[in-house]
């Protein structure tokens with residue numbers, strides 16, 4: 107990535123606490139390039155209208171923009187049909203939709219749902235709730251000591267009673283890439299479906315849902331240069347066609363009677379109410395932006411940054427990095443001696459370096475790591491080696507500050 111990529115993100119051109127901003131919190135949300143900001147603005151300035159109803163010109167333009175965005179999402183993740191893409195508020199909503207619709211209809215007592223203790227709460231609680239509602243059992247794949255997940259370990263957890271396997275493609279704490287394609291094959295061998303949480307994979311690497319052969323795949327627009335409030339659920343057509351909606355109202359109906367109603371075809375039956383039109387337009391522009399840069403180039407850039415960051419971080423005494431050194435996207439999670447991660451993040455912020463501290467919505471993982479919280483630096487296409495040097499300098503200052511204070 108050259109410097110001109112970074113220049114397309116106006117927010118990065120500012121000082122924070124007297125220092126040029128170094129934004130290392132993209133796993134929480136990414137920044138937005140001018141192309142996305144302009145697309146949303148242009149939509150509201152020229153095309154804004156409700157979709158799928160009016161016959162007027164603006165209505166048609168808005169509908170074309172919205173449906174065009176759906177096609178872009180489908181192509182970006184390798185879906186066969188654009189009606190396999192349902193716009194949602196984000197990954198959380200997408201995963202809840204699967205648990206509530208597919209899960210309620212297909213699970214019963216004696217069935218099993220298999221997940222990992224590494225999951226973000228969004229890919230854990232919907233399954234916990236589904237297990238409670240249906241009497242199904244929730245089972246966990248045991249991770250390796252370094253936080254990676256092996257197909258062999260998955261093989262121990264997945265049985266003929268397994269109905270759903272749900273796993274993140276990439277962990278949001280350790281940045282580990284999980285062997286989802288192999289786990290999907292295993293799930294299918296046992297007659298289960300696989301749901302993939304793609305919140306941290308879609309922004310950072312090439313994704314092909316047909317090659318993975320996953321049944322459902324969830325993503326969030328705001329982590330991939332798009333606006334907040336928009337994401338998508340991919341589902342195999344044959345599965346979606348059999349599923350009941352979970353939200354009812356306008357836009358999703360075919361015929362409404364006083365006591366009975368029928369639903370529209372895919373994907374509209376899952377998009378009750380006025381949809382996330384401007385959000386989808388912004389997500390479409392984000393996909394254009396990412397596609398132009400090339401997902402393989404983005405992945406390579408981030409991998410290089412992550413390796414550089416690991417090397418530099420390992421130079422600091424007393425700094426413990428969690429997770430493996432390889433098979434990673436640009437996420438590095440660590441703790442510094444006995445300093446609380448919130449204190450680390452606060453001192454770093456005083457140097458203009460934005461990182462995240464806390465449990466990262468992964469409390470079971472924190473328990474598994476035997477910590478209450480961690481500090482996390484996450485990189486994206488606009489970061490460079492100088493950002494990492496600034497992080498390292500600020501960490502050295504933090505260490506000296508707390509070392510002197512104790």
Ligand code: 7TS
Nearest residue numbers: 133134196197198226228274278305326
């Ligand atoms: N799954 C993973 C793996 C995530 O990283 C996140 C958000 C979600 C699901 C939920 O996505 P949402 O867009 O619906 O909120 N992760 C983080 C994070 O790591 N820090 O802040 C949000």
